[in-house]
Amino acid sequence: MSVRGVHHLGFAVADLDEAVSTYAELFGATVEHRERVEEQGVEAASVLVGPDRIELLAPTGDDTPVGRFLANRGPGMHHVAYEVDDVRAALADLARKGVELIDHEPRHGLFGLEVAFVHPDAVHGVLTEVVCPV
């Protein structure tokens, strides 16, 4: 597969407004998008630091993926997403290489992205996403 580079970093935060303010004040980040997706249990802001993108992810409740992450590990770095030309082709390529996948099919992610997650055990403990803007 062809990896274009890092699409975004995902950081888990407890309070989205505070986190957006911190990144704006300390690093000049500007908000690109913001949305609340109840079925994913997340309220998220996409912010840009220079040309680079960070997804700040706050849970909508404790019993959500980000809520459980915060309970287990506290706030911090959650995942890295690489931009690919074609998520389905990337998954096929990774599966052919024996990589453990979380998502075997592309699905709808935040901000209109097509996404799939790779298991962190396959990438030295880093939760890794492949994404394609659609």
Place this chain on the structure above:
Amino acid sequence: MSVRGVHHLGFAVADLDEAVSTYAELFGATVEHRERVEEQGVEAASVLVGPDRIELLAPTGDDTPVGRFLANRGPGMHHVAYEVDDVRAALADLARKGVELIDHEPRHGLFGLEVAFVHPDAVHGVLTEVVCPV
């Protein structure tokens, strides 16, 4: 201060050769630099995924910063580094804003960079570095 964007991501790994191979095989990463710095207790490879840079960091022993990180948290995302025009000016700006710093003066980092670390408590749990190529 002026933040140009993300300079690199730092990932803690147990085995540097394996990690370099994984990133090459799965994401087409190429090695930019590699060095072992005994006094920092780290053997590191800087790899590029598209235009984006990842520092893969392996400890030279258990009683090192990366060794303790691995013992406590396992392999995974370790820090994010932002490129600034001037590390000293960035530290002064952050201090003026009341941000807790780990390094109050710039120091020599890996690969010839001038670096300083900001305390993760000041950045929602993310260990954050400001760097400037010198």
